[in-house]
Amino acid sequence: MIKQRYDPELFALPEAVTGGQHVVATYFLQTPAETDIVKRCLGFATEQTTGTWVDVPGETCELRCEHAAKLVGLTEIPDYETGLPGVECTRSFIVRLAFPWVNFGDSFPMLLSTIPGNISFGFPVKLVDVEFPDVFLAKFQGPKFGIQGIRQLLGVRDRPLLNNMIKPCTGFPPEVGAELVYQAAAGGVDVIKDDELLGGSPEFSPLERRVETYMQAIARADAEKGEKTLYTVNVTDRVDRLRDNALRAIRAGANALMVNYVATGLSALRALAEDPQIDVPILGHATAGGSMIVSPYSGISAHLVMAKLPRLAGADIVNDLVPYGKLPILKSKYLRIAHICRGQLGQLKPTFPNAVAGVYPGNVPNVVADLGAECILGAGGGIHAHPMGPRAGATAMRQAIDAALQGVPLEEAAVGQAELRAAVETWGVWREESLGLFARLR
Numbered sequence: 214m215i216k217q218r219y220d221p222e223l224f225a226l227p228e229a230v231t232g233g234q235h236v237v238a239t240y241f242l243q244t245p246a247e248t249d250i251v252k253r254c255l256g257f258a259t260e261q262t263t264g265t266w267v268d269v270p271g272e273t274c275e276l277r278c279e280h281a282a283k284l285v286g287l288t289e290i291p292d293y294e295t296g297l298p299g300v301e302c303t304r305s306f307i308v309r310l311a312f313p314w315v316n317f318g319d320s321f322p323m324l325l326s327t328i329p330g331n332i333s334f335g336f337p338v339k340l341v342d343v344e345f346p347d348v349f350l351a352k353f354q355g356p357k358f359g360i361q362g363i364r365q366l367l368g369v370r371d372r373p374l375l376n377n378m379i380k381p382c383t384g385f386p387p388e389v390g391a392e393l394v395y396q397a398a399a400g401g402v403d404v405i406k407d408d409e410l411l412g413g414s415p416e417f418s419p420l421e422r423r424v425e426t427y428m429q430a431i432a433r434a435d436a437e438k439g440e441k442t443l444y445t446v447n448v449t450d451r452v453d454r455l456r457d458n459a460l461r462a463i464r465a466g467a468n469a470l471m472v473n474y475v476a477t478g479l480s481a482l483r484a485l486a487e488d489p490q491i492d493v494p495i496l497g498h499a500t501a502g503g504s505m506i507v508s509p510y511s512g513i514s515a516h517l518v519m520a521k522l523p524r525l526a527g528a529d530i531v532n533d534l535v536p537y538g539k540l541p542i543l544k545s546k547y548l549r550i551a552h553i554c555r556g557q558l559g560q561l562k563p564t565f566p567n568a569v570a571g572v573y574p575g576n577v578p579n580v581v582a583d584l585g586a587e588c589i590l591g592a593g594g595g596i597h598a599h600p601m602g603p604r605a606g607a608t609a610m611r612q613a614i615d616a617a618l619q620g621v622p623l624e625e626a627a628v629g630q631a632e633l634r635a636a637v638e639t640w641g642v643w644r645e646e647s648l649g650l651f652a653r654l655r
Contacts, residue, residue: 225283225311233346235311237285238328242338243510246302250287254308257338258282261330262316282310307341319352321479321526329513337510343517345525350559354487356529358494359562360555360587363529366468366494367403367441372618373586374403375610376567377603378593382408387418387426393603394427397596398434398442400607404530404589405431405444409473409500413450413458420446420458424465445471445496445530452481459491471496472528475505475518479526486527496567497528515546520553520564530565530589537579537643538571539651544583551584567591571651574613574623574636576643581617590614600635609636 230237240257244250259265263281264272286309297304317323329340356362364370377397379390394405405427414420424446431442446467448458455477459470474482474497485491499519506515515534523531533550534542551566566588568580573595580590592610599606609632616626616633623642627634641647 225285227285227309227311230283230285230311233348234313234315235283235346236314236324236328236349237309237311237344238340239286239342239344240308240310240338241305241341241510242308242336243303243305246297246300246304248304250289250304250306251284253336254284254287254306254310257308257332258284258310260332261310261327262312280313280316282312285309285311314346314349319349321483321522325479333511339509339511339514340517341514343521345559347559350525350561353483353525353559353561354527355524355558355561356494356527356564357486357492357562358529360565362562363443363494363565367443369403369440371586373581373584373614374565374589375401375607375614376404376406376569376589376591377402377596377607378406378408378569378591379411380408380593380597383411383415384417387423390418390423391426391430393597394444395430395434396602396604397607398431399437400596400604401438401440401611402596402607403440403442404469404496405442406496406591407445407447407471408593409447409449409471409498412447412473413454420448420461421465424462424467428466428468443469443494445469445494447471447473447498449473449477449498452477455481456485456488456491459485459488463491463493467493469494469496471498473498473500474523474526474528475499475502479522482523482528483526486529494529495527496530496532497523497526498532499523515542516549516553520550520566521558524554524558524561524564528564530567532569532591533566533588534570535568535572535576535580537576538569540570548583551588555587563587565589569593571595573640573650574609574633575640575647577610577613578617578623579643581614586618595636595640599632600639601632605632605635608632 263276288307290305317327379393427444435442446462448462448470449472450458472482486495502518505512505518534540536542536544536547554564554566568588569591572590572592596606597603612630612633627637
């Protein structure tokens with residue numbers, strides 16, 4: 214068995230994996246010093262493709278050659294060569310496995326069954342990246358609208374968009390929400406979003422009535438401000454209700470949709486995005502995704518959960534947590550998410566990163582400095598908790614965006630702009646010590 218674990222058909226040079234027939238997964242794992250790491254990794258390769266803990270007669274050399282994963286990268290950090298620092302040390306590795314994608318095709322359920330798969334149960338291992346060849350990416354439609362399509366719908370070309378999540382999150386009737394929608398949209402919001410906790414068609418907020426009431430409020434606001442507003446109605450529900458919810462929302466006048474894709478599954482998001490009858494943009498929300506990403510030793514890296522996979526599934530907008538807000542994320546991770554949303558990924562259109570989770574006028578300059586104009590700024594409490602009300606809160610956000618694009622300090626821009634001045638006086642301008650604003654969650 215050990216000899217077969219070192220089979221050259223399983224332990225390959227990366228140069229041997231050519232022709233676009235493999236998806237390459239990169240993992241981080243730690244082991245005790247005495248672990249036979251090559252045996253461990255080749256055990257992973259067979260466990261997730263053709264074999265199990267013991268050799269079986271049907272796992273022939275021919276079968277492994279065509280369908281087994283191949284170990285194409287094994288790097289220890291630090292890169293020990295002649296000895297270990299001690300018998301009690303923990304060793305850290307970057308492992309790369311090349312999976313024949315013919316095993317799972319363009320199926321998200323089978324992709325996730327294979328690449329994180331069973332090894333996510335038994336070992337402290339984290340999936341940190343997946344590389345898809347163009348021939349594989351060609352099987353996915355990706356975003357129907359993407360960044361440029363959404364800009365064309367709104368007629369906004371030269372600045373970040375402004376998104377507002379209606380607060381409170383849930384529990385109120387459509388008539389109450391409609392007034393908040395009107396105020397935020399009239400103040401300058403480009404995209405109104407249901408909170409992720411208000412989904413489907415709860416009894417207190419039936420889907421059609423919510424859409425009709427909100428879209429009437431948006432029409433009033435658009436007539437006043439001379440701009441357009443999208444409303445991403447959250448249609449998240451049981452999977453068998455999802456498409457019906459989406460079509461009912463569109464018939465009621467919705468001009469965008471929202472799906473909690475971690476909760477429903479990436480395939481559910483993809484089914485909506487690729488449906489020709491669903492001709493509006495889709496915002497993908499990763500709520501519950503934190504359960505996959507926060508451990509440094511296990512799970513799946515944030516940029517896969519929040520950018521690469523939902524972009525393949527067809528999300529036109531995805532949320533990107535900011536390092537200046539209420540939820541902790543490394544700046545490098547937040548930037549990586551934005552890069553993957555907007556960078557070249559086969560033929561797929563770019564996805565709009567929506568910077569969220571504690572965005573308010575005081576940290577707008579930081580986000581704009583990081584992401585430039587090709588982003589959305591998503592503010593909830595930073596609009597609805599403004600001391601002058603949500604309309605002023607939205608206006609203050611737009612004023613902060615304009616100031617950031619012009620390179621004008623917020624304190625200076627606030628002079629003569631009452632809405633921005635009130636926001637700065639209430640919450641200040643973001644600095645490290647201003648994390649105290651979010652002490653309730655941090």
